[in-house]
Amino acid sequence: MKDHQVDLCGAEGAGRAPDMPFLEEDSVFSFQCAGCGGCCRHREDIVLSGYDLYRLSRRLGLPPRLTARTFCRIYLGAVSRLPVLRLAPVREEHNNCPFLTENRCAVHEARPLVCALYPLGQEISPDGRVRYYFQSTQCGGQVYRASLADYLAGQGIKEREPLDVRWAQCCMELEQQAPGWEASFHPVILRRFQAKLCQALYYRYSLARPWLMQLEENLTWLRQERAKLEQMQQHIHQKNRWNHSI
Ligand code: SF4
Ligand code: SF4
Structure with missing residues (x-):
């Protein structure tokens, strides 16, 4: 995936300018x-x-x-x-x-x-x-x-x-967690996790079922996949330490 200036959740300056007032329900x-x-x-x-x-x-x-x-x-x-x-x-x-x-x-x-x-x-x-x-x-x-x-x-x-509210909240929560996984995962494992993020947020959806319940299921699945990748990384570290000690 290549970086680009437009981001999620109105990040990077996208969004309301100071001269754009908020509207009330009955504002015309x-x-x-x-x-x-x-x-x-x-x-x-x-x-x-x-x-x-x-x-x-x-x-x-x-x-x-x-x-x-x-x-x-x-x-x-x-x-x-x-x-x-x-x-x-x-x-x-x-x-x-x-x-x-x-x-x-x-x-x-x-x-x-x-x-x-x-x-x-x-x-x-x-x-x-x-x-x-x-x-x-x-x-x-x-x-x-x-x-x-x-x-x-x-x-x-x-x-x-x-x-849309649930989507925005979910992105804001994940955005908070991103520095954590970026700092802790090895680049190869990080790429695998980012692929799983794409699945959870965009691809892992049946068109025959309502979207929101699948988003919640996918967030649970993502937590499980993250735990599995953390275990995998720990296992690789331990193996490397053991290889270096002999
Ligand atoms: S999806 Fe439709 S409304 Fe939106 S930019 Fe494309 S053509 Fe225009
Ligand atoms: S006239 Fe309407 S469709 Fe054309 S640029 Fe303006 S807002 Fe968009």
């Missing part, structure tokens, strides 16, 4: 959009959560790993030290999002959270508090005007909010 905001598809071009910052990948995979009828391999790039976040998945624009097609078809999103009903939110941004705190803010589009075209509550409901964001 408006923006203009001509539907040109411009925000789906030249984007290398559409980061997917595990739930985004699961939804896209269900929409496409592909296993999550194949969806990621076909439409995404995966790399290690420079700050989070976690695997980050983002949509990969298609160079041969003017760097368009792979799902942009004649200025329309071909996966509209399963589009990633960041696309559904636009022009809003979302901030989730470690205790699960969710806040939304408005980012001006500077675009012309049809005027859209809505209260925050109506906009979130209309875009299907309110419905998925508990899952």
